[in-house]
Structure formats: C-alpha cells, structure tokens
Amino acid sequence: MNMETKMPDIDISKELESIDSREKMIRYFDGYSAERMEELDERKIKRPLVKSYMLEHVGDTDRQKGIAELFSSIGKETQKIDENMYRVLENKESMGFLEVLTPRYFVFYTLHHSEKADRWVRNMVLSSPDLDHVWLSGLTFDVLWRRVAQLSKPHRYVSLMFVHESIYQIDSEIQGNEEDEDKEISLSLEEGDLIEVVERRASKFKLVDKVSIVSDKLSKLQNLYSPLYAISQLRFPSPVGRGGHDFYDNGKVTNRSGNFRDHRSHILYVQRIYDELMKITEERAWYSIYKEKVTIPGQFQKLIGSPVTIKFGEKLGEETFKFWVKSTFGRLNNRFRLWGNPIMLGPTKIQVYGVDKHLWKPIFLELTDEHLIAIVPKGTCGNTIHRLICNIQRYIDPAAKAYIGSEEYQAIVDKSSKGIKYDIEH
Amino acid sequence: MTSNINQLCKDPLFQINLAIWMAQPQSLLHFYIYPIFYESGLRIYSIGPLLALPPDIRLAVAEKINCQEAVRPDLILESQRNRRLCILECKASSFGPESSTASQARSFLLISSKILSEVLGLPTRAESEGMVCYLIGPDNAELMERTLDALEKEIKEKVNCESGNYSCLKIRPFESSIILEYPEKIKKYMNLKKDSPIQIIEIKKDTDPRPLYFIPYDPNIQQRKEEQEYCRRVLFERILSYVLSSIGGSTIPGSITFLTDDLLNAATFGIFDIWEDNEAKKHIKRLVRDFIENIRASINEPLRQCISYESQKGWIIDLKDKGIQDELLKQLQKYKPEELDLSKKIEPTLFENTEI
Numbered sequence: 011m012n013m014e015t016k017m018p019d020i021d022i023s024k025e026l027e028s029i030d031s032r033e034k035m036i037r038y039f040d041g042y043s044a045e046r047m048e049e050l051d052e053r054k055i056k057r058p059l060v061k062s063y064m065l066e067h068v069g070d071t072d073r074q075k076g077i078a079e080l081f082s083s084i085g086k087e088t089q090k091i092d093e094n095m096y097r098v099l100e101n102k103e104s105m106g107f108l109e110v111l112t113p114r115y116f117v118f119y120t121l122h123h124s125e126k127a128d129r130w131v132r133n134m135v136l137s138s139p140d141l142d143h144v145w146l147s148g149l150t151f152d153v154l155w156r157r158v159a160q161l162s163k164p165h166r167y168v169s170l171m172f173v174h175e176s177i178y179q180i181d182s183e184i185q186g187n188e189e190d191e192d193k194e195i196s197l198s199l200e201e202g203d204l205i206e207v208v209e210r211r212a213s214k215f216k217l218v219d220k221v222s223i224v225s226d227k228l229s230k231l232q233n234l235y236s237p238l239y240a241i242s243q244l245r246f247p248s249p250v251g252r253g254g255h256d257f258y259d260n261g262k263v264t265n266r267s268g269n270f271r272d273h274r275s276h277i278l279y280v281q282r283i284y285d286e287l288m289k290i291t292e293e294r295a296w297y298s299i300y301k302e303k304v305t306i307p308g309q310f311q312k313l314i315g316s317p318v319t320i321k322f323g324e325k326l327g328e329e330t331f332k333f334w335v336k337s338t339f340g341r342l343n344n345r346f347r348l349w350g351n352p353i354m355l356g357p358t359k360i361q362v363y364g365v366d367k368h369l370w371k372p373i374f375l376e377l378t379d380e381h382l383i384a385i386v387p388k389g390t391c392g393n394t395i396h397r398l399i400c401n402i403q404r405y406i407d408p409a410a411k412a413y414i415g416s417e418e419y420q421a422i423v424d425k426s427s428k429g430i431k432y433d434i435e436h
Numbered sequence: 437m438t439s440n441i442n443q444l445c446k447d448p449l450f451q452i453n454l455a456i457w458m459a460q461p462q463s464l465l466h467f468y469i470y471p472i473f474y475e476s477g478l479r480i481y482s483i484g485p486l487l488a489l490p491p492d493i494r495l496a497v498a499e500k501i502n503c504q505e506a507v508r509p510d511l512i513l514e515s516q517r518n519r520r521l522c523i524l525e526c527k528a529s530s531f532g533p534e535s536s537t538a539s540q541a542r543s544f545l546l547i548s549s550k551i552l553s554e555v556l557g558l559p560t561r562a563e564s565e566g567m568v569c570y571l572i573g574p575d576n577a578e579l580m581e582r583t584l585d586a587l588e589k590e591i592k593e594k595v596n597c598e599s600g601n602y603s604c605l606k607i608r609p610f611e612s613s614i615i616l617e618y619p620e621k622i623k624k625y626m627n628l629k630k631d632s633p634i635q636i637i638e639i640k641k642d643t644d645p646r647p648l649y650f651i652p653y654d655p656n657i658q659q660r661k662e663e664q665e666y667c668r669r670v671l672f673e674r675i676l677s678y679v680l681s682s683i684g685g686s687t688i689p690g691s692i693t694f695l696t697d698d699l700l701n702a703a704t705f706g707i708f709d710i711w712e713d714n715e716a717k718k719h720i721k722r723l724v725r726d727f728i729e730n731i732r733a734s735i736n737e738p739l740r741q742c743i744s745y746e747s748q749k750g751w752i753i754d755l756k757d758k759g760i761q762d763e764l765l766k767q768l769q770k771y772k773p774e775e776l777d778l779s780k781k782i783e784p785t786l787f788e789n790t791e792i
Contacts, residue, residue: 363674
C-alpha cells in the first residue's frame with residue numbers, strides 16, 4: 011500500500027529553506043525520521059519518508075565538473091551549505107540536499123513525495139550525460155544480501171523484492187512506444203497499479219521474513235525458480251531500532267527506520283562497495299593500447315582489458331532474440347539506452363559497434379541467443395556494465411551469469427565488499 | 437555473412453583477431469573463443485611492434501642473404517612463467533623460400549634467436565627465448581614448415597647465424613567448429629595446456645563465426661572483397677560511434693574538432709599510429725574523409741552547415757545550442773554505413789597532405 015499518497019500537502023520546500031548548516035540538516039532529518047517511524051508503527055504516515063538517491067558523476071577527472079556547473083547545466087540551482095553539502099533548488103523550490111561523498115559519487119536526500127522525487131531525479135539523470143544512477147544489479151544484491159545476513163541478528167526481518175519481466179517474449183508482443191526510454195527499470199519508479207493481461211514470464215513479488223529463514227531458503231528457491239535471482243530491492247535492517255533501509259536497483263534508498271544517521275551510514279557502506287566494484291570493473295574491463303617505451307626507437311603496444319561476458323541460463327527463442335534486437339536497435343529510444351547499427355551474422359547473432367546513449371560513450375557488443383559480450387573501450391564508465399547487467403536480469407534472463415574477464419562478477423562484488431568497513435554512527 | 441569458412445580462415449585480419457581473443461581472460465566455463473593462450477599463461481606482449489636487427493647481425497647478413505633490416509610481426513605473445521616469447525605472424529597462404537615474403541621470414545628467424553631480448557630492449561642477450569609461429573589457414577602448414585626449414589638451413593650455411601625456434605599454427609573448419617592445430621614442438625615450447633587439435637569456435641547453422649574485431653582494418657592486408665567490405669563496415673561503424681559519443685557528451689555551447697588520425701586511432705585502439713606504410717595510411721585516411729563527407733551530405737540543411745572541414749584543423753562540429761546537438765544526434769543515429777558502397781575505390785585528392 012502506498013501510504014504516502016494520502017498525505018496532506020505540506021510545503022516541504024519552505025521547511026528545507028531554513029536549514030543552513032550540515033549539523034542542522036542532520037538533526038532535522040534525524041528528528042523527522044524518528045517522527046515518521048512512530049507514524050509507521052501506527053500505520054498513519056502523515057508526511058513522506060526520507061528518501062535518498064545515490065548518483066554517479068563521471069569518473070574521468072578531466073571531465074568532472076564542480077557541483078554548481080554540473081547542476082546549472084541541467085537547469086538546477088545549488089546553494090553551498092558547506093564543503094560537501096549543497097541545497098538543490100528547482101524554480102526556487104528546495105528539492106533537497108546533495109552530499110558530495112567523493113568527486114564521483116553524490117547522494118541526494120529529500121523529503122518530497124516518492125512520485126515527485128522519483129520523477130525529478132529520473133529527469134535530471136536523463137537530461138545529463140554526466141550523471142547516472144548507481145546501478146545495483148540482482149547479482150550485486152545477492153552479495154549485499156549475504157552481508158545483511160552476516161550483519162543482522164537472525165530474528166530480524168529482512169525484505170527483498172524480485173522483479174523480472176520477459177518483455178521480449180513474443181507471445182504477447184506488446185509494442186513499446188517512444189516513451190520506453192523514460193521507464194527506468196527500478197520498481198521504485200512504478201508505484202501505480204498497472205493492470206494488463208500478460209502472457210509471458212512476469213514476476214514481481216516481495217518476500218519479508220526472518221534473516222535466518224531467508225538465509226536457509228533463498229538459494230534453494232532460486233534454484234527452483236530463476237526470477238528469484240532478480241533481486242531488485244533489499245532492506246538492510248537497522249541496528250539501532252525497528253525497520254531498516256530499502257535499497258533499490260537504481261540507487262534509491264528509502265529510510266524506513268527512525269534514524270537518519272544510520273540511514274546515511276548504510277548508504278556510505280554500499281557506496282564504498284560500489285566504488286570498489288567500479289574501480290575493479292574499470293581496471294579490468296577497459297580496453298586500450300598501453301604504450302610502453304623501450305630502448306629501441308618506437309613504442310611497444312600492449313592491448314590491455316578484459317571482455318565482459320553475460321551468459322544466459324536459458325537459450326533465448328529465436329523470436330524473442332529478434333524482438334529484443336529490433337526493440338533495442340530499431341528505435342532511437344529503447345530501454346537499454348543503446349544505439350548501434352546491428353551487423354547481422356546469423357539468425358541469432360548480431361554485432362554492434364555502438365554507443366551507450368546515457369553517458370555517450372562507445373561500447374562494442376555481440377548479442378546471441380546464448381550470451382552478450384561487451385568490449386568496453388577505456389573511458390566508457392563502468393556503470394554502463396552494471397546497468398547492462400541490471401537490464402539483462404530484469405528483462406532477459408534473471409539467472410544470467412556475468413564475468414569480467416575470467417572472473418565471475420559476483421566474486422568481484424564479494425571481493426569489493428570484503429574490505430569495506432561497516433561503520434555505524436551511534 | 438561469409439559463405440565460405442575455409443576462405444575466412446585464410447583472412448589474416450580474422451586470424452589476428454582470433455589470436456587476440458585466444459589470449460583474452462575468459463572463464464573456461466563460459467568462453468566465447470577458447471582462450472587457449474590465456475589458459476596456458478600466454479599474454480599479449482605487443483601488437484605490431486617494430487623490431488630491428490642489431491648492427492652485428494646486419495653486418496653479418498649483408499649481401500649474403502635477403503632479409504629485411506626491420507620487421508613488424510602481427511603479435512608477440514609472452515609466457516608469464518618463463519619469459520618465452522612467441523612472434524606470431526598471420527598469413528593468408530604459405531610461401532616458398534624464393535618469394536618476397538621469405539625476406540621477412542628470414543628476419544623473424546634471426547630475431548627469434550638469442551638476440552630477441554636485445555631486440556626487445558631487454559638488458560642482455562639470451563635472456564628470452566623466442567619462437568616464430570605462422571598462423572595460417574587450411575592446407576598450408578606442410579609447405580610452410582618446409583619453407584621455414586629451408587630458410588633456417590640457408591641462414592646457418594650462408595651467414596653462420598642462429599635461428600630461433602619456428603613452426604606453424606593452423607586454423608581450419610572441422611564439422612561444426614573451427615579448430616586450431618599445432619605440432620608437439622609448439623605445445624611444448626608455449627606450454628599449451630591442451631593437445632592439438634582444439635575446438636576454438638563453435639559454428640552455428642547459417643551463422644558467421646567472426647568474433648568482435650579488436651583490429652577492424654589493416655590496409656596492408658590483402659583481403660577478398662567480402663572480408664574487405666565487412667572490415668570497412670566495422671571501421672565505419674566504430675568511427676560513427678566515436679563521432680556520436682563526442683557530440684552527445686560535449687558541453688553546450690561548444691565545438692568539437694576531429695583530425696582524421698584521431699578518428700582512426702579511436703577506431704583501431706591506437707593501432708593506426710603504428711602503421712608505417714604511408715601509402716596505406718593515406719589510403720585509409722582518404723577512405724575516412726570520404727566517409728565523413730558522406731555523413732555530412734546526409735545531414736539536412738541548414739544543420740549541415742555546423743559540420744565543416746579546415747585543412748589545418750580537421751573536422752569541426754559547431755554545437756551552438758542544445759537544439760542543434762539533439763537534431764544532429766537524431767540524424768546521425770539514423771545514418772547507416774551498410775548502405776554505402778563498401779568496396780568503392782577512393783581516389784587521391786589535391787589537398788590530402790594538408791591536414792596536420
């Protein structure tokens with residue numbers, strides 16, 4: 011049930027305007043979260059929950075922009091609160107606060123209604139080639155879930171959402187429209203009641219149970235029913251009280267706990283894992299010619315990089331494959347946000363020397379009924395890979411396995427999360 | 437789609453891309469092309485390096501045998517374990533000891549001896565061992581081995597110099613796959629983990645087995661019309677993706693400038709820079725200029741005016757506002773290199789040497 015929709019309209023912007031320091035902001039959001047928790051307990055939410063959106067700026071330091079420049083280029087005003095904290099305004103309305111975690115990663119905190127905040131963030135990301143969501147794929151969530159199981163007491167409740175929709179299965183070919191591009195994949199952005207007759211695999215359900223029970227059953231259930239690999243939302247139970255922090259696949263995090271500082275700590279924890287994952291991804295996957303000077307005239311060229319392989323658990327039907335290719339490369343706007351002229355090499359094999367249209371960077375792909383291979387030239391953001399994996403799990407095959415070079419993607423996520431300190435401020 | 441896999445196996449560009457793929461890190465559970473080199477600890481040491489014979493060797497061979505003073509093999513693979521190096525050269529067909537290609541082979545044989553470490557710029561001679569491996573298509577390996585035997589003998593008898601190890605890797609279609617075959621001496625020298633032959637690509641029904649190409653084009657390679665058209669298409673698609681990326685990611689208002697060399701380096705992972713054949717480079721630059729002219733001509737007026745060419749600067753794309761950027765991106769995304777005449781001969785122009 012979407013309790014927020016019944017709430018009275020309160021001028022959130024006005025309240026945010028009075029906050030002029032980080033300390034005040036943290037205190038205000040902390041108190042606000044505690045109030046909402048009480049309301050959640052009584053099942054009478056009066057005002058929207060705190061929501062945070064993890065965002066990624068470009069990794070290339072030469073292309074990195076200052077906050078004011080970056081946001082003014084997409085029509086947003088920013089007011090500096092301190093070195094790393096900004097208020098963000100749209101047409102003089104305070105939308106929330108932006109914290110710069112690193113020059114590459116930001117988090118946007120807001121108290122606006124989900125519908126409004128989701129749309130605002132989504133449009134902001136869509137209109138800038140320099141901003142993207144932080145993409146948490148089902149494979150990443152699977153590893154994060156294991157961390158939740160380690161961090162939480164067995165009796166605590168965890169919630170997981172699974173979403174998979176085989177939109178390219180041809181049985182009930184539903185012609186997409188030019189607005190497809192705007193439908194980003196997170197379920198967090200699809201709160202409405204969409205009613206349609208579907209005759210293709212479509213799974214969307216929520217699991218809430220004790221950590222001990224989910225630990226025991228989840229992998230068994232995943233083996234039985236592959237859409238359960240497509241984890242699209244995961245709750246980190248709060249260690250300082252009831253409730254927790256709901257992380258969505260597009261980097262949105264809803265605070266369903268009574269503590270904002272704890273909420274922020276969880277975001278920092280996941281962001282650090284993501285940052286590490288991104289570093290490893292880019293270090294390994296980026297293809298380039300490394301020029302090594304030696305004692306004789308000229309240079310030696312080493313080709314460095316690793317291919318990204320996404321192997322489907324089940325072979326795609328020929329019609330599904332064709333529909334996927336047509337829907338992706340036959341339209342300027344498509345869910346994968348890719349452009350390319352497919353070179354047809356067989357009924358179920360194409361190659362595309364194309365572009366990731368979100369970040370406007372080249373990417374070379376081979377798509378078959380069994381796999382997707384990507385060659386990522388140096389400079390193409392690692393985020394492209396994570397978004398690709400998210401999309402494949404969501405729309406093509408929830409049980410797909412991914413590899414960067416010879417190493418399984420999940421093992422890399424696992425490695426990325428192991429060195430990260432989990433510091434809860436309380 | 438290629439109709440003749442036998443012919444494809446003889447295409448040096450297919451061969452070199454296959455060799456690069458065999459050295460790429462891939463899971464042995466879900467590989468794309470069997471990574472036999474990677475699995476065996478071989479890594480790419482260098483692509484297309486220029487290797488010169490040291491002065492003492494040049495003096496020794498001068499006017500006695502016909503060899504090149506400097507050669508550029510397609511690839512050098514290096515064993516992680518024992519500093520063994522494999523000089524890999526892709527060839528469409530075998531050749532005899534009297535052919536012009538034999539002079540290059542003599543240099544490879546000389547370089548792959550104990551002087552290899554010096555030639556590679558390593559501190560002392562005899563630090564690395566080398567082997568020359570010719571990667572060839574079907575039905576050529578025996579003649580190739582005989583030629584190499586004859587050349588080694590000639591080097592020994594006429595100049596009393598050592599040759600390095602040598603042999604041939606062969607690729608050919610077999611049933612529903614392309615297999616790699618090699619003699620025991622290659623397996624032993626390169627410490628390959630599998631016995632020959634090995635299946636490296638599965639051939640699916642009605643499907644072209646070509647992998648994604650790392651190196652999409654090489655003007656020095658003689659190709660059949662079909663292979664040349666495919667490679668030209670890949671090159672054009674890659675250039676178009678680079679142009680689109682640059683326009684889409686640019687700051688507005690602003691302008692972007694491309695030299696033809698920049699476009700070619702972006703499309704070839706920087707390999708264009710190392711091609712030495714100036715005539716071949718001129719040819720490919722002409723090809724790319726013609727391609728960009730074609731793109732420009734496809735843009736509707738007045739938008740076309742925002743793309744111009746200045747001989748001292750290269751291609752300039754003037755992006756005055758977001759509307760121009762969006763419309764240009766829209767039109768460029770609809771451009772189809774496959775609709776061009778991909779075997780068109782490009783004639784020289786009066787001003788082709790003026791671009792810096």
